[in-house]
Amino acid sequence: MPPELNGRLDFWNIGYPLGALVYFTALISVMAIAWALWNRSKYWQLGRPNPDVGSWKIRIKVGLRTLLIDSAGHRKFVKHETYPGLMHFLIVWGLLLLFVATTIDAFEFNTEKYLGWHLPTREISLQLELIWDIAGLMLIAGIGMAAYRRYVIRPDRLNTMLENSVLLILLFGQAMSGFVLQSFRMAATELEPSSELYSVESSYWSPFSYVIALGIRGFGFSVQAMESSHFILWWGHAALMTLTFVYAAWRFGPLMHIFVSPINLLxxxxxxxxxxxxxxxxxxxxxxxxxxxxxxxxxxxxxxxxxxxxxxxxxxxxxxxxxxxxxxxxxxxxxxxxxxxxxxxxxxxxxxxxxxxxxxxxxxxxxxxxxxxxxxxxxxxxxxxxxxxxxxxxxxxxxxxxxxxxxxVPQTAMDALNSMEQRGHPWRGTQSTRIDWMEGTGSVTMAEDPEHEILLWIGCTSALDGRGQQVAKAMASVLKLADIKYRVLGMEENCTGDPARRLGNEYLYQIMAEQNIEILNNYGVRKILTLCPHCFNTIKNEYPQFGGIFEVVHYTEYVAELL
Known part of the structure; x- marks a missing residue:
């Protein structure tokens, strides 16, 4: 091998400028994806403007962190299932590393030919070959795991369609053609004593390709046959890459999530x-x-x-x-x-x-x-x-x-909505029993004495359900023992409106929310202790949408602090 080259010879057996036509196939791929995204964006633009934009600076910062942790690190993929998480990790990182390899190759060649620059990667080309070989193995292993899972394990949740099979075939074809064409090159050069690129030691940096190359030479291929096979596979590999992206763009199938999902995360x-x-x-x-x-x-x-x-x-x-x-x-x-x-x-x-x-x-x-x-x-x-x-x-x-x-609306949901409109709670029965739980607890309402450290928000279930009332009484006794000056709203407390919102009656929810916020603000309430997790979420996370800014604590957290 010439001393100035630490890796494979650019466009070996293909020639230049003929080999540069591969950039045209890459351009076709880029144009196909760009066309698909542009065409599809017309669909998305039919929707209303997204109201949840906020600060783009914060959004980009959080989005990049999420891409690193959830996408690159595959946190959500392996959270519940190891096998499909590992499978996806191998495919994604295999493809990504091979894309990096191709990009580095193109930059090295073109900057050296047209600008006279020698990129630092030239000095470690052989070492990088090991990384690229591992990346190819990762991709093939991931594809194999995907095929085994989809066609042998066949979990109920998977809905296998033709495009899933076509995509796996195209990806496998790319991965294997890449390995085999490199193996033909190695067999005809690095392992061929008559070649000026002869260097057995160099081939060790691509161990998987090296093994295939040994097999090729073992079959007794002539140098001419190896060169011809390499030439066909080289162009076939380029065509497969283009076909994969054109197919993905045409079908706008699963592969397009590579381009769409980062936008969705953002x-x-x-x-x-x-x-x-x-x-x-x-x-x-x-x-x-x-x-x-x-x-x-x-x-x-x-x-x-x-x-x-x-x-x-x-x-x-x-x-x-x-x-x-x-x-x-x-x-x-x-x-x-x-x-x-x-x-x-x-x-x-x-x-x-x-x-x-x-x-x-x-x-x-x-x-x-x-x-x-x-x-x-x-x-x-x-x-x-x-x-x-x-x-x-x-x-x-x-x-x-x-x-x-x-x-x-289903009848049970309609009954709950009607009760909320008429009685201020989603359950059957009168509102007049809302304060029955207070008997014997010594609880004081805000109307009786508005001075307080914290407002105890009882919630409809704890106020009106027999078992729930025992929870309210127990919490009142804990606060009394801890010498906490708490108050309750008593008959002024209504449902937060959460069931109405979840059932789709946003109008009723907003009326109830605004009424509750007005009552709380009139009493100068700043800190609220809730028994119900739904009340906790509504007051803490949803009332701020309508100006209700309060410090909200769930009773489990509050008791833990007291202890």
Whole structure:
């Protein structure tokens, strides 16, 4: 091997400028992906502006950290399942390292040829060959694990389609053709004594390729046959790469999440909105449609969610509704919404406001109301999702449409909403028993004496349910023993409105929230102790949306501090 070269000879057996045509195939790939993203962005732009933007500086900072921890580090992938997490890690990092290898190769050649620069990587080219060889092995191992899982283990949550199989075949073809073409090069050069590039020691830095190269030489290939095979494989490898990206762009399938998911991570609402808080309807008096009946009623981020979904099913596995036999599958819901978007968006882009109504509605057609009412809004799906899809916002928006536009609500939910409107709580029975729990506790209401250290927010269940009342009494006794000057609202306490919000009646929720905030502010309340986790979340995370800023502590935390 010439002393000035520490690695393989650029465009060996291909020649230059013929070999430079590979840049044209790369350009085709880039253009295909760019076209697909541009075309798809027209779908996303049909949605309403995303209200959860906030500071871009903070969003980018948090987004980069998330990309490093969750995407690069695969935190969410391995959190619940080791096998698929490791599988995805091997594929992603294998592809990423091989992309880096190709990029370095291109920069080394072009900067040296046209600028006369010798990049530092030239000096460690052989050592880098070891990294690239390992990367190729990682990719092949990951693809093998994926195929075994999808076609042998076949977990229930996986929904295998043709494009999944095509993608695995294309990726495997790229990985193996890369190894084999390099092995033919090594067999014809580094392992061929008659070659000016003969250097057996150099081949050791690519151990897997070296083993294949030994096998090639063992079959007795002539140098000419090895060169011809290398030439065909080299162009075949380039064609496979282009075909993979063109296919991904055409189908806008799972591979496109490589480009879409980082945007989705960057735009996720949890950067500016507490995890437990639902998005409010701020223009209640002027909005044309309550909730979402079409993709134009959803935000651009929600439409982006649909294209970010890889159909992996992690959300489905963690969903308590699905695991208890209810019809809700968060995975299927997002995929069905995506199918509706793909069918509906072209008509809206073409005809605008004059577009005819859909042949099949989003709600009742693609997604059944039973699916929407099965959701507990617990966020398990969102915590499990590695690409920050926000299922709950979409479900609640469709519930809002059913509740406030169509009054199509299950009877039990309707009973709760009616009770909240009439009695101030979601349970059956009169409001007059709300203070029965106070008997014998020595509790004082704010109306009787507003001086306090902390307000004890009882909540509807603890105030009105027989077993719950025992909890309220026990908490009052703890505060009394700790000599804490607490107060309660008594008959002035109403439901926080949380059930109404979760059931889609945002109008009723906002009325109740604003009434409660006014009462609390009038008494100068600053610190609130809650017994109910739902009350805790609502007052702490959702009341600030309407000006209710309070320090809220759950009783478990408070008692722990007292101890």
């Amino acid at each position: 735009l996720r609402s949890s950067v500016v909105r507490p995890k437990g808080a639902l998005r409010p309807i701020l223009n209640m008096d002027t909005i044309e449609v309550f909730g979402a009946r079409d993709i134009t009623d959803l935000t651009s981020k929600q439409l982006l969610d649909f294209d970010s979904c890889t159909n992996c099913g992690r959300c489905q596995d963690q969903c308590p509704a699905w695991r208890s036999g209810k019809p809700l599958s968060p995975r299927a819901l997002i995929q069905d919404a995506k199918s509706y978007m793909v069918e509906r968006a072209p008509l809206l882009i073409r005809d605008g406001k004059d577009a005819p109504p859909p042949d099949v509605n989003l709600i009742g057609g693609f997604i059944s109301p039973e699916v929407l009412w099965s959701c507990t809004s617990c966020r398990a799906c969102m915590e499990a999702c590695p690409v920050s899809i926000e299922h709950i916002d979409t479900i609640i928006d469709m519930r809002r449409y059913l509740t406030m536009e169509e009054a199509s």
